[in-house]
Amino acid sequence: MKRVLQNERGMALALAIVALVVVGALVAGAFFAGTQEQRVGENSRRVLTAFGVAEAGIFEVIRTWQDSTGVFNALASYPSAAPPSTRTWATVRSPGSTGAYSGTLYKLNDEIFLIDMTGIDSAPGLSSQQVAWLKRRGGGASQRLGLLAKIRPLQMDIRAALTSGRGDALSGQATIDGYDHIPGTWTTCGPLDSTKAGIRTDTSMSITTGTGSQVTGQPAIMRDPNVTDSTFSKYGDVTYSALAARANITLPGQNFNNSIGPVVTNGQCDKTVLTNWGDGMNPDQPCGGYFPIVHITGSSVTINGVQGQGILLVDGSLAVQGGFQWFGVTIIRGTFSTAGGGTSDAHFWGTTMVQDSVVVANNTYTGHANILYSKCAILKALDATGVAAMMRSRSWVQLF
Numbered sequence: 001m002k003r004v005l006q007n008e009r010g011m012a013l014a015l016a017i018v019a020l021v022v023v024g025a026l027v028a029g030a031f032f033a034g035t036q037e038q039r040v041g042e043n044s045r046r047v048l049t050a051f052g053v054a055e056a057g058i059f060e061v062i063r064t065w066q067d068s069t070g071v072f073n074a075l076a077s078y079p080s081a082a083p084p085s086t087r088t089w090a091t092v093r094s095p096g097s098t099g100a101y102s103g104t105l106y107k108l109n110d111e112i113f114l115i116d117m118t119g120i121d122s123a124p125g126l127s128s129q130q131v132a133w134l135k136r137r138g139g140g141a142s143q144r145l146g147l148l149a150k151i152r153p154l155q156m157d158i159r160a161a162l163t164s165g166r167g168d169a170l171s172g173q174a175t176i177d178g179y180d181h182i183p184g185t186w187t188t189c190g191p192l193d194s195t196k197a198g199i200r201t202d203t204s205m206s207i208t209t210g211t212g213s214q215v216t217g218q219p220a221i222m223r224d225p226n227v228t229d230s231t232f233s234k235y236g237d238v239t240y241s242a243l244a245a246r247a248n249i250t251l252p253g254q255n256f257n258n259s260i261g262p263v264v265t266n267g268q269c270d271k272t273v274l275t276n277w278g279d280g281m282n283p284d285q286p287c288g289g290y291f292p293i294v295h296i297t298g299s300s301v302t303i304n305g306v307q308g309q310g311i312l313l314v315d316g317s318l319a320v321q322g323g324f325q326w327f328g329v330t331i332i333r334g335t336f337s338t339a340g341g342g343t344s345d346a347h348f349w350g351t352t353m354v355q356d357s358v359v360v361a362n363n364t365y366t367g368h369a370n371i372l373y374s375k376c377a378i379l380k381a382l383d384a385t386g387v388a389a390m391m392r393s394r395s396w397v398q399l400f
Helices: 011-063 130-134 241-244 377-383
Strands: 086-093 100-107 112-119 142-154 161-163 168-170 176-177 198-202 205-208 215-217 221-223 249-254 256-257 295-296 300-303 309-312 317-319 324-331 336-340 346-354 359-361 369-373 387-390 398-400
Touching: 011 100, 011 142, 011 336, 086 215, 086 309, 161 176, 176 198, 198 215, 205 215, 241 295, 241 309, 256 317, 309 377, 317 324, 324 377, 336 346, 346 377
Parallel strands: 161 198, 161 346, 168 205, 168 359, 176 215, 176 369, 198 221, 249 295, 256 300, 295 309, 300 317, 309 324, 317 336, 324 346, 336 359, 346 369
Antiparallel strands: 086 100, 100 112, 112 142, 142 387, 142 398
């Protein structure tokens, strides 16, 4: 006969142990899941912080571009080591000490740049306690972003070789030509532009020409009622004063004689010399890529030679008495008079804008005065002095 155990003492202990094991497993699982969620959240937060730091670094480059056009815009097209085609930033602490960023700027062509920026979620210069805290939380996430930026040149209403707000007088062998010209030593210009007017002026202003002088273009003379004072002082969303504030070189009005010309020191273009305004006559030389914004204050300035390029801003009146050569954009708020000197012609390649009257002539020697439209000179000057802005679509990418 089978015997049945009737004594069940001790079962409560066994059940309690099983329950504790089950509850412990549940609690451990909950703790594990919570820890994983916390780590995932923390990692996501650190990645987003690093992303934001990298993005802040990119926009800091864009924001301060106007202070560095002489450096950024003057880079050679990538890849190039001499002259350099890149600009590198060492680690910079981000605003608010949320992290740090470093990166490289690449010039792809005259208008397109690539900003390669890496952001990390820890910043240099932290205290030992902050460093220890970062280590405990596993700090060190990084994100790398790339942004395509495009030069945004001045929005100038250029329709003529010479735009004048008052009367114009030509004599001798003076020439104002609205046909597109490529400076003789320049080899990187695109196709010729359509022909512009020779002179564009207000409908009420007189234009006189003497024997031997000529104005050519389509039309030779454009009388435009839209030529007002704002034509010479506002260029899109940029004013004359704002452009003057961005000048690389600011000088008082004076007689420069023949002192304007390129300066090369130890094989490098010396941009610290205030009378070095670039080398448009020799674009393959060290100063050939230097296109400064030159701002001349005061009521009058006289220049005899030698040359310069970029954007020339004259608050008062300008008199050119020799064979001075200028490549780019000239904006004169006062009067403008120019005459050739000796066997050299006084040339202005690009576009010239004069708010007051203009006198173009030849002097007692054989030199002539020529104001010539040049799309290439204008574009190079505007691209070299313009600020960058992110492209409107597909401008950034996450790099790995």
